[in-house]
Amino acid sequence: MRTLLKRLYPFLPVPLQNAGISAFGYVYRRERFGRDFAPTLAGFEERDRWDATRMREYTDRKLRHVLRRAMDAPFYREHWSAAGLGPRHVDEVTTETLARLPPLKKEALRRSPYAFVPDRGPAVRGLLSYFSSGSTGTPIRALCTRSGQQRFAAAREARSYRWAGTSILRPRAMIGGQPVVPTASSDPPYYRYNAAERQVYFSAYHIAPGHLTDYVAGFNRYRPESVTGYAFSQFVVARLMLEQDLRFEFTPAAAITSSEKLTDRMRRVIQEVWGCRAYEEYGSVENCGLVTECEAGRLHANPDFGVIEIVDADGYPVEPGVEGRVLCTGLLNDAQFLVRYEIGDTGVWSREPCPCGREHLPVVEGITGRVEDVVVGIDGRELVRFHGIFIGLPYVLEGQVIQEALDRFTVRVITDDGFGGTQEATIRQRFKERLGLVDVQVERVGELERTSRGKLRAVISRLPRPGTAGAGPTS
Incomplete structure (x- = not known):
């Protein structure tokens, strides 16, 4: 149907x-919004008033349960065993010693999403499937149960919507x-x-x-x-x-923003024109980490949703004020277990506490996600997030959109064997659906342009940047 x-x-x-x-x-x-929504919401609201010690003890208990259950999934059973990690080692891990476990690369999840679902122990039934935007390559398939989806929604209601x-x-x-x-x-x-x-x-x-x-x-x-x-x-x-x-x-009452960094200029314009405050939210389709903005205007990690680490190149925690890679360990998903998942973003812990008093919810100075310019259409429309360009194209490993002129684009793709004319035609059709009649050249390449920090530039604009047109997410 x-x-x-x-x-x-x-x-x-x-x-x-x-x-x-x-x-x-x-x-x-x-x-x-089924039966698990209301009790989960009540739990998040209660923990909003806890102290740091109580929250740490709670997240350690939840983490041990997640790690034990993860060992029922094929991926961890194979890879952790190969690294010499067994149930005894897992039981000793806490939120402060997660670095004992190896990080999880996104490509592993992209290639085998069901390998992270337990195939022994209590059966996982009724899987729901969601995809990432598919705008930089083969999308991630995120899996959860209906109960898991209700827990995710309850957390956002408590810590994002109600805070706003x-x-x-x-x-x-x-x-x-x-x-x-x-x-x-x-x-x-x-x-x-x-x-x-x-x-x-x-x-x-x-x-x-x-x-x-x-x-x-x-x-x-x-x-x-x-x-x-x-x-x-x-x-x-x-x-x-x-x-x-x-x-x-x-x-x-409020604007709640996602998907890109909310800049100071964006905040000012939204508040001036709409008469309401804008609140920033950071999450992902994998639902393994959540960062939300409080009434004092600071960003907080929510460890009872997922444990967020900011680490150096070797996978060890960095000090506050130092930028590092973001790793997430989800605590709410009872279907697809992601442990120390490298989500592809970078972040910085704040050196300063938040005046809101929630010392048990760590303060994040900032998180940098995808790096992209703004696409401008012939009629002046401005777009970000080319949602779905590569969805359903499994032979596209990574992709990058370059705007050469208002009506001319180059799409660079890194592909597996099997990519061909049919997939190129699909990409061109999706551009037509979003921008109308524009020229699209598809190029197969071995690597894509990245920033000095190694982040993929999802969209690159070669257009001149007069006035406001260039004031996009990367500015």
Whole structure:
């Protein structure tokens, strides 16, 4: 049924598209807000008031359970045994001695996602499957149970939404990369409505000066209490509203941003135009770490969601103020166990405590995720996160988008054997769906351009950067 609806969706009139999205929303609501949601939420809210000692003892207990269960998964059984690690060694590990275990590279998860699911002990049933954005290569397949999904949602409700003075259960807006508006040349409206969750979903691919009045009309029609989604897309909507002297007819309670760094300029513009504060959230589709912003404006790691380490090149903890690689060990997922997972980002612990008083939730000075420029369309639309460009293309190991001109792109790909004309045609079609008629050249290469720190530049723009167009996530 889901597959059939997805195939029919682009050809349906808008009211039926809204109905289809609402049907999906009903299913997702049951997955996320079932019986484990309320007790998990209560637990996170209670631990919000704990001291550091009590939280450390709690996370150590949860960590031991996770490590024991991880040994029932094929990957750890093989690799930890080869490293001479057995149950006795695992039982001795705490949050402070996690460095005794080897880091987990993302490529291992990419190639064998089911190897991290236990195949002995209590059976894992009812797996749900989610994919990363697929914008830099073969996407990650994240697996969880329905109960796990409810625990993830409860944690975000407690430490992200409620810290921001709102709720995921209240009417909300999302600006994201799902193709709710089927093609780049689609007529307005550039949003669809999920009645089951009271969520209005705005396309991140159609934000252009000439389309802005439709975006504002959508906000005014549904009056969401919170605005969530891509940080840069929220900023562009607010910035264009400022330039065109447009305002909402209501005031949201909060904006909660994700996917890119929320810069000071983004915060100022969103607050000035929307009249609400912007809160930053850091997470991932793997759901093994969560960093959220408190009322004092500082970022906190949530160790009862997942243990976050910031480590040096050898995998050992760095001092506060020193940048290092981010490793995450998830504590809520009872299906796919990720231990010391190298998520691909870098971070810095803060040297200063937070005035909010939550000394048991470590303060993060900052986290740097993907490095990318902004893509600009012929009609002035500004895009980040080319969601889904490489999804379903298993022979693409890594990819990089280079904008040479408004209507001309080069896509560089590192591939396995099996990549060919069909996959190239799929990439070109996906560009057409997002940007309209543009020229796309696909090049197979041996390596991709990276920053001086070794991070892949997912999108590189060769366009001149006048005025505001270059003020994207990497600025």
